[in-house]
Amino acid sequence: MITKAKIKAIIACVPEKYQKKLLPFFGFSFGNVILDLLSVAYLLPFLMLALDSHSRFENRYLQFLVQKEHLIYSILLLIVFFIAKNTLSILFINYQNRLIFAVSSEISKKYTHSFIHNNYLFYQNQDKGDIIKNTIEVPNNFANNVLLSLNTILCESIIIMVISGIGLLLFPKITLIAIVLFLLAFAIIYTFRKVKNVRKSLSSDYRNNVNYLLDLINGFFEIKSASKEEAFLDKFNSSNRKLNKTHAFLTTLKNSNSKYLEIIIILIISFLVFYLVNYSAENSKNVLLISFMASVFFKLIPSLNKLIVAGSSLKSYDYTIESILKNTSIEKETVQSETRIGFENELRIENVSFSYTEENKLIDNVSLKIAKGNIIGISGRSGTGKTTLLHIILKLINPKSGKIVLDGTEITPLNKNAFLSLIGYVTQEPYIFNGSILENIAIGQTEAEIDFDRINALTVAIGFEEVLQNFPDGLHSLTGNSGQKLSGGQKQKLAIIRALYNDPQILILDEATNQLDEENEIKILNYIKGVSQKEKLTVLLVSHDKKVLTYCDTIHQFQKEILHEV
Incomplete structure (x- = not known):
């Protein structure tokens, strides 16, 4: 669940020099949303025309587009629109990814700065696995799996709400049933997914894995001289298997979402066919319904998939927020200034x-x-x-x-x-x-x-x-x-x-x-x-x-x- 407090915590983790850039970051994402919605709307009349060449539209601009003598130009315009739309999307994505990795680099920089400028007691109390985790793994996972997931959830939610709103306006009964089926499916999916345990596992397993690897590297002579290679390899391999098992679980979650959505789509299509055959007599409205559903599946399904993946990622990597906020508070204690000093006596x-x-x-x-x-x-x-x-x-x-x-x-x-x-x-x-x-x-x-x-x-x-x-x-x-x-x-x-x-x-x-x-x-x-x-x-x-x-x-x-x- 994305709360206001959670959003504030995520933004607080972003270094100050990049917080102002979050506005264009989210702005470009919303721009992408508008372009995606326009693409669905633009595609709809052409799908209707493909299903029924005699389709007519009350809107004179739409009717003008699909007239036979203008069709070739309309299709070219459609192609140009999608090329332009996707070119802009690529530019937006490029900006967002550069910003994401800049945020990750800055978090790493700030942590290493606070670490090296702290005192020896602080160093003595640090776990080396934690130091490496906080320098490399935490910033990368925060940027890619928390900040980017928040952006995805906000943007894809807008797409889903707009499409659902249009559906309720045009086809209230069918859309309502589809929404109920989707919500029921999501409830079942999240009930059986054990994402809560992944958060703690990712944090501790990565730290342990690094520590066992450092033991192998730094203790090379001691391990060899004591003939304890297998004992240390067993520790590392066991930790490594556990970490990779967690990653495999997360990857399975991400890749299996489309399969669950496929089941939901089949249920909706089956219901739609049953409804059209038994209860609908208006051919023109059927064409509009089928065209609308085709457009929806073209855009809505990827959005739903992104939304589920982003939700799982945000929940799994939630621990990075706590780590960054904790490390940021440490840095504030170690700010130093410089004055000159000499030694004469x-x-x-x-x-x-x-x-x-x-x-x-x-x-x-x-x-x-x-x-x-x-x-x-x-x-x-x-x-x-x-x-x-x-x-x-x-x-x-x-x-x-x-x-x-x-x-x-x-x-x-x-x-x-x-x-x-x-x-x-x-x-x-x-x-x-x-x-x-x-x-x-x-x-x-x-x-x-x-x-x-x-x-x-x-x-x-x-x-x-x-x-x-x-x-x-x-x-x-x-x-x-x-x-x-x-x-x-x-x-x-x-x-x-x-x-x-x-x-x-x-x-x-x-x-x-x-x-x-x-x-x-x-x-x-x-x-x-x-x-x-x-x-x-x-x-x-x-x-x-x-x-x-x-x-x-x-x-x-x-x-x-x-x-x-x-």
Whole structure:
């Protein structure tokens, strides 16, 4: 059932920049409706003439059209009208489809924008299957199966109401019986169709399917090494079968509508023949009735079929409305502006506390002063809050209390991006993007913008030139999915080069050399120490390795939620 509230919710899901375009979108659809109705009316006298060559019309214009001496011109005019009508319809359809896919693209864009600009806790709480579903499947299904279905329901309903009205005016008894038969058939069809369960199934099955596929891709080595291929394949195949079974059910609904309508048509034709043979004596009126019914079946049946399909689609994909509205509300919380910020003296962590749950505090009232050009070491047992503190400094997580201050300026959402532009960060397990080695270093830059001298100097300093020699295309070599063509140590080297490429003023290393051999680790740490001394690079270094921590000016250790200087 299409309610006013439902229509408002659907329109609210459409991005603002496209909401104004909905008026011409629906307007073109109504234009199509008018052309379709005119085509039925225009076709009617020619059908009557075909059934009875002696047919006469009270309207002098219609009579003029079907006169023998004018017939050839009338037929040509009919052909021209239908060509023009369908050409305009194609243009309307082209505009509508371009708008539909633009709406889908914009919804995806807005969701990914809100996702990437949110904090790390938001990311941690997201299901990867949901992220992919909300980026690809939800926008596409909303645009194609909700917005387009709403348009179809509104337009085809007008056609059906107008044709039914004309029928009731000309042939009230027969039309009324036909309407009753159609309504009865629809009631039976919708009673036995279990569309309600499809909505939940589509949403959950797609998410599960994506998650199982990601497990197969990302867990390739673990699955192979444990000889558990079949176990993971069974999970994916079972989920995939369930999803495809749901799609098969929906496709069956769409394709079977014409069969149900065919049964209804046979019932109506049978009744019509019975009525004409037994109760009607006016031949001219019979010709009009048969011509009208032929015109009706020519247009009404496709309209009814579209209406049923649109109703089923709208009901099945109703979950996309809730998803988009929910994601839109998330985006409103993450709007940021930009101000400039500089680093001349010191970075301070002031009275920072954080906990993932109310019961267990992870960081308690931590304060730390980091002078520009210093190398600060942070150590502690696993799970004591070292990486979480880095995430708070990077504003990936907001502390429960406390603040981050740079040269007397508190880091807030207004200057966060400017602050992050000063930082190079290497995680424990650096992510390597799909693409070339060069694209992984100079992220987002065109080849004309890339500083190749800087890259060449860094590859030599970090010891990455030996890695490049093993790739025939050098910097242009592809890294493979998630950097699968590189070893763990090579990934860390590449990530360090990436972090240093933009000349950061603060370098954060979170166990960033733990997969390197001792010789390479010493080479990299010596280089970073030298840059720190010469260029006043500030380094925040997290490590369990006491040898690595010897490169630090001061060392701080986490013990029972408190950070102590060693």
